Amino acid sequence: MSPDVKTLAQIAAELQGYDPQALSADDVLAFLSRLVTPVQEAVELPLFEALGRVLAADVVSPFDVPPHDNSAMDGYAFAGNELAPTLPTSCGSLPPEGAELAWGGPARRSLAPGEAFELKVVGTALAGKAWQGSVKAGQCVKIMTGAIMPQGLDTVVPQEFVALQGDLITIPAKLLKPGDNRRLRGEDLAQGKPALLKGELLTPARLGLAASLGLKTLKTWRPLRVAYFSTGDEILSLGEAPREGAVYDSNRYTVFGMLSRLGCQVIDMGVVRDDPALLETAFTSAAMQADAIITSGGVSVGEADFTKTMMKKLGDVAFWRIAMRPGRPMAVGRLLPAKLQAKSAPGLHISRAASYENNSNHEDSGAVRFAAGPPQGETAPSGGSEPHEVGSVGAILFGLPGNPVAVMVTFLAFVRPALLQMMGASATTQPLLKARSLEAIRKKPGRTEYQRGWVSTAPDGSLQVRTTGNQGSGVLRSMAEANGLMVLHHAQGNIAVGGEVDVLMFDGAI
Ligand SMILES: Nc1nc2c(c(=O)[nH]1)N[C@H]1C(S)=C(S)[C@@H](COP(=O)(O)OP(=O)(O)OC[C@H]3O[C@@H](n4cnc5c(N)ncnc54)[C@H](O)[C@@H]3O)O[C@H]1N2
Ligand code: MOO
Numbered sequence: 464m465s466p467d468v469k470t471l472a473q474i475a476a477e478l479q480g481y482d483p484q485a486l487s488a489d490d491v492l493a494f495l496s497r498l499v500t501p502v503q504e505a506v507e508l509p510l511f512e513a514l515g516r517v518l519a520a521d522v523v524s525p526f527d528v529p530p531h532d533n534s535a536m537d538g539y540a541f542a543g544n545e546l547a548p549t550l551p552t553s554c555g556s557l558p559p560e561g562a563e564l565a566w567g568g569p570a571r572r573s574l575a576p577g578e579a580f581e582l583k584v585v586g587t588a589l590a591g592k593a594w595q596g597s598v599k600a601g602q603c604v605k606i607m608t609g610a611i612m613p614q615g616l617d618t619v620v621p622q623e624f625v626a627l628q629g630d631l632i633t634i635p636a637k638l639l640k641p642g643d644n645r646r647l648r649g650e651d652l653a654q655g656k657p658a659l660l661k662g663e664l665l666t667p668a669r670l671g672l673a674a675s676l677g678l679k680t681l682k683t684w685r686p687l688r689v690a691y692f693s694t695g696d697e698i699l700s701l702g703e704a705p706r707e708g709a710v711y712d713s714n715r716y717t718v719f720g721m722l723s724r725l726g727c728q729v730i731d732m733g734v735v736r737d738d739p740a741l742l743e744t745a746f747t748s749a750a751m752q753a754d755a756i757i758t759s760g761g762v763s764v765g766e767a768d769f770t771k772t773m774m775k776k777l778g779d780v781a782f783w784r785i786a787m788r789p790g791r792p793m794a795v796g797r798l799l800p801a802k803l804q805a806k807s808a809p810g811l812h813i814s815r816a817a818s819y820e821n822n823s824n825h826e827d828s829g830a831v832r833f834a835a836g837p838p839q840g841e842t843a844p845s846g847g848s849e850p851h852e853v854g855s856v857g858a859i860l861f862g863l864p865g866n867p868v869a870v871m872v873t874f875l876a877f878v879r880p881a882l883l884q885m886m887g888a889s890a891t892t893q894p895l896l897k898a899r900s901l902e903a904i905r906k907k908p909g910r911t912e913y914q915r916g917w918v919s920t921a922p923d924g925s926l927q928v929r930t931t932g933n934q935g936s937g938v939l940r941s942m943a944e945a946n947g948l949m950v951l952h953h954a955q956g957n958i959a960v961g962g963e964v965d966v967l968m969f970d971g972a973i
Contacts (some may be wrong), residue, residue: 468857471781471796474498484784487953488911491785491877495795499859501887502754504685510674513665515726516683517887522659527649528675532612534588536621536644539632541582541603543618543641578636585630588613603632612645619644652676662889684887687725690749690858691718692732694742694760694770695865700734713939714759714863714870721874722757725882737761742773750777750798750858754885757878760865763792774798774862782862786910786953789869789936790876794862859885866936872913875948875967895950895965898926904958906951915945918966928966945969 474497475481478490486494505519534540582603588594590609597614598604604613605622612619618641625632652658658676659669665681673681698712699705712734722729730753735745749756761770762782771794774780780796861878863870883891898918906912914930921927931944947968951958958964 468500468797469497471498471779475781483781486783486785488785488787488876489953491783491793492880495877495881496884496891498795498797499881499885501885502684502687505682506685507680508683509680510670510678513673513681513683514667514670516665516681516686518659518661518663518665518669519682519684519887521657521661522673522676522678522681524652524654524656524658524676526676527654528652528658529646529648529650531593532617532648533590533646534606534608534610534612534619534644535646536619537608538606538619538621538644539582539584539603539625539634540588540606540612540616540619540645541634542598542600542616545580545582545601546618546639546641579633580636581631581633583630584627584632586613617642617645660889662887664888664890687727687755687882687886688730688753689722689727689755689757689882690730690732690753691715691722691757692745692749693734694737694758695734696737698734698760713867714865717867717871717939718757718759718874721871721879722882725879725886727882727886737769739769739773742769743777746773746777746798753858755859755861755882756798757861757863757874759863759870762794762862762864770862774860778857778860780860780862787872787876788910788912789866790864790873790913791869792864793873793877794860796860797857798860799857864936867939868915868942869936871942872948876911876913893967895967896926897963898928898949898966900949900958900960900962900964901927901929903960904930904949904951904964906955906957908954908956911953912949912951913967914949914951915941916947916949916966917945918947918968926966928964 469477474494475483477497478493481490481494508516582601584605585598585602586594586596587605588607588610590607593611594604594606594613596604598616603620604616606612606619618639620632620634620639621644624638625634652672652675658672663669665673665683693712693714697709699709700712705711715731715733719729719731730749732745732749735741746756758770761768771782774794774796778796778798780794780798783793783795785791785793859881861873861881863873863878880891896918899921904914914934915932916928916930918926918928928947928949930949931941932938933941947966947970950965950967952965
């Protein structure tokens with residue numbers, strides 16, 4: 464294995480008091496940040512395709528933006544020293560209208576000292592080309608928003624504030640300071656300075672910024688390939704007839720949605736039954752195609768669970784009990800290439816699974832696309848991803864608990880930051896906001912609890928939050944009705960009505 468890749472035992476040795484049976488949420492984050500490594504392949508993408516990707520290099524501004532001083536308003540541009548206070552007559556007289564401007568000296572035409580003054584309009588500066596005329600004391604130029612400031616002029620009065628009579632404008636007293644309504648050259652971006660930093664997620668604003676520099680493409684890290692499958696004999700794919708004791712697979716859709724929001728290439732592998740051969744093929748196939756594998760189910764103490772056995776057999780995997788609710792059991796590790804290459808020997812058919820680009824539509828085939836034994840003449844659906852060479856670091860495994868809300872919470876709390884780190888992003892966690900609880904909540908210190916909530920604005924403008932009903936870890940409805948999670952921290956106790964709690968907003972994440 465490459466030297467920067469640590470075994471789970473090495474990571475565990477680095478963490479003080481590591482106990483896989485009693486981890487805090489913070490311990491989990493600390494462990495995962497040591498386990499995962501960022502992808503190293505960069506791709507140059509056109510701007511329209513770069514949304515949501517992570518920058519692989521700083522973007523340095525090739526020129527000043529804006530390239531010239533220009534007007535922020537439609538109005539009249541004039542020299543700021545026209546605004547200088549009128550000097551007492553004993554100190555000299557004002558230059559006559561039309562005299563060359565003597566910068567730094569008063570040149571305004573006051574109707575009366577300290578009051579409105581007049582300027583003569585001598586031309587019009589349009590956006591897109593420089594106005595070439597010259598401006599003398601007591602004169603101004605009509606100017607459009609974005610037009611280059613004419614030579615020697617630094618102040619703009621918006622047109623709605625002036626009275627226009629013939630070619631004379633009257634500017635009210637005390638309205639402006641020199642430099643008002645002028646945008647300075649380079650005030651947005653200075654030539655030679657980084658405009659965007661490596662590791663930044665490309666948001667709409669950042670795409671616009673890159674475009675303002677005339678850049679057609681950006682160097683980004685390639686998207687992560689993340690394989691997902693649900694496990695469990697009681698899990699039905701959509702389209703299958705209902706049967707007693709069985710439930711439709713919802714985790715496949717919540718995970719698909721959360722991965723898509725992150726801009727990952729989702730390799731959807733459907734439902735895999737609790738059968739050692741099928742599970743082995745599924746894990747092996749996933750590890751050969753993906754940077755990370757997410758599964759749900761089979762990580763607790765149930766008897767019919769072959770999932771854990773297979774994870775152990777194929778990789779370096781730890782089985783945790785986390786002091787949190789929901790989401791207590793979780794498996795984490797790395798499926799190792801050496802083992803996988805041995806496993807992909809003749810006799811084991813590994814088919815391609817469907818790969819879905821962010822936000823693309825697809826039908827639910829419901830099929831499990833794995834078979835032990837020779838190929839069955841199966842064809843890959845369109846959009847399938849080519850199996851890639853297994854790298855030297857293996858695929859990171861996140862074995863999430865089966866309960867639908869536990870899947871979403873563990874994804875948001877742990878998998879999402881880890882995947883962002885793998886994507887090369889410099890910011891991997893979202894800020895928590897403070898809100899007042901509209902209800903009393905019982906909470907035991909010693910574990911982190913995530914309560915589904917609805918955050919809204921209180922009459923005084925602060926944030927308030929209420930829970931969205933039944934908080935059982937299988938109750939997806941209260942998750943669907945929520946716009947955020949209350950994060951009740953490890954050491955925190957009961958919350959009183961009006962007590963302050965941290966909230967993690969879903970916006971953008973799910
Ligand atoms: N004796 C103990 N029993 C359980 C413990 C424990 O510590 N001791 N932990 C409980 C907790 S907490 C959870 S969470 C679950 C996790 O168990 P598994 O990861 O093994 O998950 P399953 O048993 O396969 O499923 C749990 C639950 O979720 C439903 N499920 C599973 N997959 C899906 C899916 N794709 N779509 C919709 N629903 C799904 C499944 O039907 C079960 O109801 O273990 C507790 N037990
Ligand atoms: O991990 Mo379990 O979520 O609490 O049901």
